[in-house]
Each structure stands twice: as structure tokens, then as C-alpha cells.
Amino acid sequence: MKRLCLILLIPLLTGCWDSENIEELSLVVGVGIDKSKKDDEIMLTQQILVPPGNSVQENQAQLKYKNVTVSAQTLHEAIRDSLLITNTVLTNHQRIILINEDVLRKIPMEAIINQSIRDNNTRRSCHVYLTKRPTKEILGRSEDGEIPSNVIYELKDNEHRTNKILPPLTLGKASSNLQSDGSFAIQAVDIRGGKLILKGAGVINNSKLVGVMNDEDIAALNWLNGKVKGGIIEAVQHGKPLSVEVINRTRRKITTELNGDHLTINIEVGYTARLSEDWYGKENSFEKAYLKEVERIAEDEVKKDVKKIAYKLQHDYKTGVAGLYRYVQNQHPKFWEKNKNKWDEIFSKADINYEVDLRIVDFGSKGGIK
Amino acid sequence: MGQSEGKILSGELAAIISCSMLGIGMLTLPRTLTEKIHSTDGWIVLILTGIAITLLLCLLVVLLKKHKVADYYTYMEEAYGKWLSKLIGLVVVVYFIGVASFEVLAMSEMVRFYLLEETPVEIVILSMILASVHLLTGKIKAIAKACVFFLPLTIVIVLLIYLFSLRIVELRNLQPVLAKGFLPVMKGMGSGTLSFFGIELFIFLFGVVKNQNKIKSGVLIGFSIPLILYVITYVLVVATLTVPEVEAVTLPTISFVQSFEVTGIFLERMELFLLITWILQFFLTHAIYFYFAAEGMTKIFSNSYTTNLIVLVPVVFLLAKIPKDITGILKMSDLLGYLFPVILIGLPIITFVIVQLKRSRRSG
Incomplete structure (x- = not known):
């Protein structure tokens, strides 16, 4: 028995097979994918964390990251090629993937994210962004030595304050979307005044980039599918601007009606709001009629924007990025089963009725101007 | 002690059955369910299959009780005679060895892919087999204790992980319910058998339960x-990943856990905990099947149990080395999947009929 115990102890000696010193690993926080100068190659930029305290000169400002760029035909080959420059890369902690517009115009998105989805280390929770500029430039833009990947990653937390940001698109969600109807919007990142900003969005259909949207379009799209979580509605009353801040969604009801092959989509959303700014000199928010008027103006503003984006989706991009197909699938499964390949066409011809109900529940700590 | 030595309680029976099923x-x-039915109704399939198996289990318990089966191998001998029963017993043992190898193989693949890339799989497999041999020297009582200890741990950790996941679950993805009618659901009934592996073991455990009256409740709880865990898992995974994606990924449950990060507490990534608890479950499933293989051999060849344990180590190891790639592994699971209903349903019912005929002839 004693001998058996000794034999059983042997496997314990194997614990160190996979050990790797942490300073010899390259922790990747973000990657960028560009088109290479060579025609059929892609260029991969990996942003790698540099642990502090490695530099000899203490007082010299030291970058917290380094970027490694390599070109290859496939993504995995590029990652392997980067090993000629840096230590073993570890994508466990990767937070973002940036994809350049040019890449998505040529190569299907499905192919671009394929490696990341298959990989055993990359998590499905990492975020995907689009860029107009080369991703190499974006990943190289740093202020005060901040790590660009982290800066971009953290910007998404502002979702509750502004409606000009799309809900974050995770790798897993992108993959699911590509597997189902394949059309969705993807947040874009840009540089303005030397700073990284979230700006605009791309429209993906069938794995390809079919168009770009600006910030107003994003806000309108968020209104359309009821994904607004905060932000401001700007409106004009009596020739003076006012802003209404969105507080909470109170209802969202999306119904679809079929009349033969013609689809009607009815969207009703309700929000509570706050009158947060009013430049009109004769404001009197203590009076109900005044607030009702503001509500109506703000509602009209939203409806106008939504109408614009609905037109754009139906006529310019010809695709239903808003995820409305889910409602058709759920409410008319048989119709969907028959026509799911023609969804873009059906959506383009559909009637979209949009109703928004804003209820101003407070007006801040001031309600009247003498 | 005396008579009750080596006997297990009905609660332990439940834990053993649960642990042998979770693998x-x-x-x-x-994935296996959705692949078959191409819709979101897999949870209905699961519940219906569950009800069907529950009824079957009740029937089997009644049948086995009626004949006062204490030891399944002697019972088979009564039915088929000495040599034929040994042959059938051998087939059963081969099935047990097969499942034991398969579980350890699946575990090693998972470890290789997600945890230890460089460690040779042989080492992982071998250390798992040796560890279970060590556990098995304590026979069924030791296994029962291990199961009772690990099962609550597994349930708590898995439910905790699922709780954190609720943020990203979109139940809308589970609609429409029964969109394609009831037919695909009925067709899907047979699929996912791999998940029910382990339930057949209660037939062989029948004799060792202390309180015979509580067997039924033990089996049903087990x-x-x-x-229940399966239904929850299915609902959450499909609601998060959507049907086409579930069909596309290899291990959907792990992909699902990788889809979110928990912010606010120290731990962000939950898949590690899932992997760790699942290695435990793999180990227990493996050990339980290993035990039944060794026990069966002891009954058939009437030799020493310890010898059989040691003889089985290389057998299980080599069998786990046969499939060369992932398709080989899938083929192996299919093969075992064919034997499973035979052992769960075919064998006990046929045996019952034959014994019933023989006994009534003798008395009549």
C-alpha cells in the first residue's frame, strides 16, 4: 500500500508543464485589423501591456504598452508571426477588436472574427469596433501614456448618459448575429483633436460593410428599437432651444402585422424624462400645460429623427439592422420560415409606424423664469 | 455494522446517480439537441424525455423489486444460464469500460484545449485513472461519500455562475415556442442521450441500498x-447564443460562460470555475463507471476485485487513446449511445420476462 501511494504521487510532479513566467508573456489588451499594402494580406496590430518597473531610468516617462504589427494572409498566421518580434501572446485579457472599414468592405466579417471565436483563450465578451482610420493609428494614439484599448473600452460605460453610442457589440453577439440574419450596426472609433472618441457606426449586412452612420443616426436608431438608455433630446420651442433628458424606459411594444407579403411594424415606446434646460424666457414649468407642450415638441423631434433613420435603413442600406426580424420571427414563425432569405427586401418595403410617449416627470430644481 | 457494511443510503444513491449523469x-x-430540431424548443424535448424516463424508472424499480433482485449478475444467471449470462455480463462490462474511457478522454480534451496546452494528454488521463483507482479501493461506500461531498458543491457553483449570467440572457431568443409544431419535438426525443448516461447504473446498484423501500425516491431524486440543471442550462445557453450559433460552437455551455464578465467583484471570468467543477464531475463519472466495470468483472470471473482494478488501468488508458481526433471521439460517443438504451431498457425488461416465465413454470 505504501508503495502504491508513492506511485500515485508521481503525477503530482507534472504540475509545471504549462508554467510560464508572467514577465515572459505578452498580455494582449486589444488588436486591430487593417488591410495590408500587399493585396491579399491583412495587417494585425496587437497592443501588448508592458509591466511597469522594467525600465532602468525611473524618471523617464514610460509607455504602458507597445504595439506589434505584422502582416499575413490569415489572422492566426499573423499572430504566430508576431512571435518573431515579441513573447508568447496571451489573449485571455483581450478587451477590444478594432476592424478597419476597408477590411470589412473586402473580407467578410465572419472570416475576420473566425479565429477569435475558435480560439480557446479569447473570450466572447470582448468588444468589436469599427474604424475609419487605420487601426494602427488608433491603437497608437495615447494621452499621458494611457492604454488606448482601455480608453476605448471604458467609453462604452457612457451609454447611460448619451444616446449617441450603440450598445456594445461583443464578439459573441457579433458571431450570433452573423449566424442569424447577419445585419447589425457596429460602433466606430475615431480620433478628434488628438483624442480617441466614439463616433459614428457601420452597417453590416451579410458580413459586409454596406454603409456608415453618423452620431445622429445612431441616436435615432437607438430610439427606433427602444434601446435608448439616457441622453438628451434637443428641441426648439418659441424659437428658443430646450433640452429634455431621458430618464427611464417605461414601455416598449413592437408588433408586426402581415397583409399577404406586406409587413407593417408598429413600434411603441414610452419614456420618462426631465426638462433639464430651457432657454425660453417665459417658461412656467409649474403649469401642466407648459410641460405637455414641451413633451409634444420633444416627441415630434424624436419621431422626425426616427422617420429619417427608418427611411435610410429601408432605402439606403436596405437592411434591418435594428433587430426587428426577431419580432417577425416570433410573431409570424411560418411566414419567417418561408421568407427569411428575402428579409432585406421585405423590410425595405415594410411600413414602420413609430409612436413615442414621453412623460416629463420633473424639471430639475428650477421651473420658472421671471 | 455487520450486515449494513458496504451498503449505501438512498440519499447516497441519489448523489451517485446525479454525479454519474453530470459529465x-x-x-x-x-448543441446536440438543437442540431436535431433546429428550433428553440429543446427544453420541451428535455422535459418530455425526462417524464418518459421517470415513468420508465418507476416501472423498472417495480419490476426489480418484484423479483427481489439483490445482485444483478446472479439475477441474469437465473435468466440466461451460466455461460450466456457471463457473455452478456461481459458486454455490459465492456460498455462500462467504454464510458469510463470516454469520460476521461473528453475530460483530457477539455483540459488540453482550455487549461493545460503543453501538458501531454497521456499524463492527464493517467493521473485521472490512478486517482480514481485510489478512490475505488474503498469500493462503493467511498464513491458514495465523494459524490455526496462534490454534488452540492457543483450545484452551488453552477447556479452561481448562471446567476451572474442573467444580465446577458435574452429570453426573447427562446421564442417562438413550438413554431414548427410538435413534430420536430417528437423527432428530437431520442437525441441528447449522452446527457442521460449514468441513469442505467441504478439497476446494478439495486442490491447495495440499505433501505429497499426508499430506492424509488433515491433514483428519482438522483x-x-x-x-433540472439540464433544462436551466439549455434555456440560458440558447437564449444567449441563439439557435444558429449554438449549432456552430463545439462546447456551447463553455462558450456561453465566456460571453460575459462579472464586474464589481474580484473575479471576472467564470469559466474557470465551471471548468474546475466539471473536471470533478468528469472524475466522478469516470470513477463510477470504472467501479462498475471492475465489480462486474469480479462477479463474472469470480476473482479478486483489486486485481481487476489494476488490470483495468491499462485497458481504460489504451481505449482512451484509440480515437485519434475529434471525429473519432464523437464516433465513440455515438457507439456508446447505441448500447445505452439496450442496457437501460432492453436488458432489464427481457431479463424480467424470462425470469418471470421460468419462475412461474417452476412453481406451476
Whole structure:
């Protein structure tokens, strides 16, 4: 028995097979994918964390990251090629993937994210962004030595304050979307005044980039599918601007009606709001009629924007990025089963009725101007 | 002690059955089910299959009780005679060895892919086999204790992980319910058998339970714990990943856990905990099947149990080395999947009929 115990102890000696010193690993926080100068190659930029305290000169400002760029035909080959420059890369902690517009115009998105989805280390929770500029430039833009990947990653937390940001698109969600109807919007990142900003969005259909949207379009799209979580509605009353801040969604009801092959989509959303700014000199928010008027103006503003984006989706991009197909699938499964390949066409011809109900529940700590 | 030595309680029976069912099945279940029916109704399939198996279990318990089966191998001998029963017993043992190898193989693949890339799989497999041999020297009582200890741990950790996941689950993805009618659901009934591996073992455990009256409740509780976990898993995974994506990924349950990060507490990534608890479950499933293989051989060849344990180590190891790639592994699971209903349903019912005929002839 004693001998058996000794034999059983042997496997314990194997614990160190996979050990790797942490300073010899390259922790990747973000990657960028560009088109290479060579025609059929892609260029991969990996942003790698540099642990502090490695530099000899203490007082010299030291970058917290380094970027490694390599070109290859496939993504995995590029990652392997980067090993000629840096230590073993570890994508466990990767937070973002940036994809350049040019890449998505040529190569299907499905192919671009394929490696990341298959990989055993990359998590499905990492975020995907689009860029107009080369991703190499974006990943190289740093202020005060901040790590660009982290800066971009953290910007998404502002979702509750502004409606000009799309809900974050995770790798897993992108993959699911590509597997189902394949059309969705993807947040874009840009540089303005030397700073990284979230700006605009791309429209993906069938794995390809079919168009770009600006910030107003994003806000309108968020209104359309009821994904607004905060932000401001700007409106004009009596020739003076006012802003209404969105507080909470109170209802969202999306119904679809079929009349033969013609689809009607009815969207009703309700929000509570706050009158947060009013430049009109004769404001009197203590009076109900005044607030009702503001509500109506703000509602009209939203409806106008939504109408614009609905037109754009139906006529310019010809695709239903808003995820409305889910409602058709759920409410008319048989119709969907028959026509799911023609969804873009059906959506383009559909009637979209949009109703928004804003209820101003407070007006801040001031309600009247003498 | 005396008579009750080596006997297990009905609660321990339940834990053993649960632990032997929870294995690779839970990680692949959403895919295998969805692949068959191409819709979101897999949870209905699961519940219906669960009800069907529950009824079957009740029937089997009644049948076995009626004949006062204490030891299944002697019972088979009564039915088929000495040599034929040994042959059938051998087939059963081969099946047990097969499942034991398969579980350890699946575990090693998972470890290789997600945890230890450089460590040779042989080492992982071998250390798992040796560890279970060590556990098995304590026979069924030791296994029962291990199961009773690990099962609550597994349930708590898995439910905790699922709780954190609720943020990203979109139940809308589970609609429409029964969009394609009831037919695909009925067709899907047979699929996902891999997840129910382990339930057949209660037939062989019949003799060792202390309180014979509580067997039925023990078996049913042991069966319902994994079933409930399966339904929850299916609902969450499909609601998060959507149907086409579930069909596309290899281990949907792990992909699902990788889809979110928990912010606010120290731990962000939950898949590690899932992997760790699942290695435990793999180990227990493996050990339980290993035990039944060794026990069966002891009954058939009437030799020493310890010898059989040691003889089986290389057998299980080599069998686990046969499939060369992932398709080989899938083929192996299919092969075992054919034997499973035979051992769960065919064998006990046929044996019952034959014994019933023989006994009535003798008395009549």
C-alpha cells in the first residue's frame, strides 16, 4: 500500500508543464485589423501591456504598452508571426477588436472574427469596433501614456448618459448575429483633436460593410428599437432651444402585422424624462400645460429623427439592422420560415409606424423664469 | 455494522446517480439537441424525455423489486444460464469500460484545449485513472461519500455562475415556442442521450441500498437533479447564443460562460470555475463507471476485485487513446449511445420476462 501511494504521487510532479513566467508573456489588451499594402494580406496590430518597473531610468516617462504589427494572409498566421518580434501572446485579457472599414468592405466579417471565436483563450465578451482610420493609428494614439484599448473600452460605460453610442457589440453577439440574419450596426472609433472618441457606426449586412452612420443616426436608431438608455433630446420651442433628458424606459411594444407579403411594424415606446434646460424666457414649468407642450415638441423631434433613420435603413442600406426580424420571427414563425432569405427586401418595403410617449416627470430644481 | 457494511443510503444513491449523469453531456447538450430540431424548443424535448424516463424508472424499480433482485449478475444467471449470462455480463462490462474511457478522454480534451496546452494528454488521463483507482479501493461506500461531498458543491457553483449570467440572457431568443409544431419535438426525443448516461447504473446498484423501500425516491431524486440543471442550462445557453450559433460552437455551455464578465467583484471570468467543477464531475463519472466495470468483472470471473482494478488501468488508458481526433471521439460517443438504451431498457425488461416465465413454470 505504501508503495502504491508513492506511485500515485508521481503525477503530482507534472504540475509545471504549462508554467510560464508572467514577465515572459505578452498580455494582449486589444488588436486591430487593417488591410495590408500587399493585396491579399491583412495587417494585425496587437497592443501588448508592458509591466511597469522594467525600465532602468525611473524618471523617464514610460509607455504602458507597445504595439506589434505584422502582416499575413490569415489572422492566426499573423499572430504566430508576431512571435518573431515579441513573447508568447496571451489573449485571455483581450478587451477590444478594432476592424478597419476597408477590411470589412473586402473580407467578410465572419472570416475576420473566425479565429477569435475558435480560439480557446479569447473570450466572447470582448468588444468589436469599427474604424475609419487605420487601426494602427488608433491603437497608437495615447494621452499621458494611457492604454488606448482601455480608453476605448471604458467609453462604452457612457451609454447611460448619451444616446449617441450603440450598445456594445461583443464578439459573441457579433458571431450570433452573423449566424442569424447577419445585419447589425457596429460602433466606430475615431480620433478628434488628438483624442480617441466614439463616433459614428457601420452597417453590416451579410458580413459586409454596406454603409456608415453618423452620431445622429445612431441616436435615432437607438430610439427606433427602444434601446435608448439616457441622453438628451434637443428641441426648439418659441424659437428658443430646450433640452429634455431621458430618464427611464417605461414601455416598449413592437408588433408586426402581415397583409399577404406586406409587413407593417408598429413600434411603441414610452419614456420618462426631465426638462433639464430651457432657454425660453417665459417658461412656467409649474403649469401642466407648459410641460405637455414641451413633451409634444420633444416627441415630434424624436419621431422626425426616427422617420429619417427608418427611411435610410429601408432605402439606403436596405437592411434591418435594428433587430426587428426577431419580432417577425416570433410573431409570424411560418411566414419567417418561408421568407427569411428575402428579409432585406421585405423590410425595405415594410411600413414602420413609430409612436413615442414621453412623460416629463420633473424639471430639475428650477421651473420658472421671471 | 455487520450486515449494513458496504451498503449505501438512498440519499447516497441519489448523489451517485446525479454525479454519474453530470459529465460531458451537460457541456454539449444544447448543441446536440438543437442540431436535431433546429428550433428553440429543446427544453420541451428535455422535459418530455425526462417524464418518459421517470415513468420508465418507476416501472423498472417495480419490476426489480418484484423479483427481489439483490445482485444483478446472479439475477441474469437465473435468466440466461451460466455461460450466456457471463457473455452478456461481459458486454455490459465492456460498455462500462467504454464510458469510463470516454469520460476521461473528453475530460483530457477539455483540459488540453482550455487549461493545460503543453501538458501531454497521456499524463492527464493517467493521473485521472490512478486517482480514481485510489478512490475505488474503498469500493462503493467511498464513491458514495465523494459524490455526496462534490454534488452540492457543483450545484452551488453552477447556479452561481448562471446567476451572474442573467444580465446577458435574452429570453426573447427562446421564442417562438413550438413554431414548427410538435413534430420536430417528437423527432428530437431520442437525441441528447449522452446527457442521460449514468441513469442505467441504478439497476446494478439495486442490491447495495440499505433501505429497499426508499430506492424509488433515491433514483428519482438522483435523476431529477441533473434534469433540472439540464433544462436551466439549455434555456440560458440558447437564449444567449441563439439557435444558429449554438449549432456552430463545439462546447456551447463553455462558450456561453465566456460571453460575459462579472464586474464589481474580484473575479471576472467564470469559466474557470465551471471548468474546475466539471473536471470533478468528469472524475466522478469516470470513477463510477470504472467501479462498475471492475465489480462486474469480479462477479463474472469470480476473482479478486483489486486485481481487476489494476488490470483495468491499462485497458481504460489504451481505449482512451484509440480515437485519434475529434471525429473519432464523437464516433465513440455515438457507439456508446447505441448500447445505452439496450442496457437501460432492453436488458432489464427481457431479463424480467424470462425470469418471470421460468419462475412461474417452476412453481406451476
